[in-house]
Amino acid sequence: MTSLPKTTERQLGLAIDLDSCVGCQACVTSCKEWNTGGHMAPLTDLDPYGENPDGVWFNRVHTYEQVTETKSRTIHFPRSCLHCAEPACVTVCPTGASYKRQSDGIVLVDEDKCIGCKLCSWACPYGAREFDDDVGVMKKCTLCIDRIYNENLPEENRVPACVAACPTGARHFGDFSDPDSAVSVLSRERGGVELMAELGYRPTNRYLPPRARACGDNNIAPLEAVAGEGGLLGWIDRLLSR
């Protein structure tokens, strides 16, 4: 059923900290590694060693430069499904392949129903859905349902693969419907942002904006001009730079 549940019992999702993400791509590869054997497997790669490698990924990290009047900085930006509360990707699906779970709010695709019309990928503003040309069905982030409920894993590992892999702890997993959950508190404290809120998809995931810089001003004295040195060192320098 592509009609949305009126309410969900929980609303699981991620808080992604743009302050600590270093763009190392660990979450990207870890997501691929887990999910290519997971619920939506495989995450097909086409021409992986050839001229134009192409393939399905559920999580991709962009890099931006933000320039304001007073500062400029580099920001790494992981982009995966935000498990929206009003996901048009689900309601546009003509077959019932896309659905949002009432129990935990996770948005999934039933591969056996998908006809490959791709309309859901047009309806997602965030580019979270990727088509598998090989299998002919739409695929997307599952919030690692096969990890977070997996009783074969030790309890501390029952988090999404991307969360477990992040070396800086920039990805946090939890229930946003509970105002006292760790992710809700973190998002509140850090002013977590809803991406493209104006479109009304009500994404669950929150992005924690980079903090203001700790050091007050950036007036570091410029390096001294390099003057030609004399003596033995100067001679060696001249010799080597010839």
Added chain:
Amino acid sequence: MHPAKSIVFFTTLTGAGYGLLALLGLFGVLGLLPAGGLWGAITMAICFGLIFAGLLSSTGHLSHRERAWRAFTQWRSSWLSREAVAAVLTFVPAGLFALGWVGLGEVAGWTRWAGAVAGLCALVTIFTTGMIYASLKPVMEWHTPFTVPGYLLYGLMSGLSVLTAILSGLGHLPDGLPLVAALICLLGFFWKRASWYYMAHQARLPSVNSATGLGEGTVRSVQWPHSSQNFLLKEMGFRIARKHRRRLRLIAQGCGFLGPALLMVLAELLEGPGGSLLLIFAAALQLVGLLVERWLFFAEATHTISLYYGLGASSS
């Protein structure tokens, strides 16, 4: 957005086919359709031919055709599903109308009413097609008040051009119909120009700032997540070259609207078999022009995903 051939053909051909069906319903009620089973057979063959060719082309877009029946199930929420249901349901009254016209040899009594219902269903079908695009918020060029009326107008316009050509070919052209058809072509032309004007002046929302949650300053993409193409870029990052756009817009306007209008006026002056030939040529030319128009409808549309990749609306 990537202009997939299957969808360009689908929307253009079914638009003309259902537009023609809507007008057949109207003309039937007005008593303007010629009696005679043969005339009915020819007209309905062209009408169903256009629709079937379009629907067939649309299934070419699917990778799992064997499951296509599932697309009829989610009409409660999905405009695509509603379109599928409407497109097929229309065949019930349309089939009866064709049976009546071809079998009984005239459009009268219940045949007339079957035609009217078929016509209404055809309009609903075109409306649902337009809504598929108009309802997509991530594509700002489609999510406008111009999209749905545009689909209805171009569908009826091309339907009328085809109908005018058929009636003239069969020797049953109502007086002044080519002039009416020419006027509708001009209306279509102005609607297209107005849509393009709106598109050019539309506020570009959302911004890269709201897409990334980085509120202030300028945000510039300095590195993509991947070094070659991917599905997102191929499907939604399509950008049309500026010089191509200029040329294709000229072709769309000339072939889709102004050329056919001119030919129709000439046909009105010429009359006779020469006039019929001009009208047939006008209808065919218009379909070609509308294919270009529809290609541009996709190619010029931008998706919010391009914000993440720092892509502009068109490449130079």
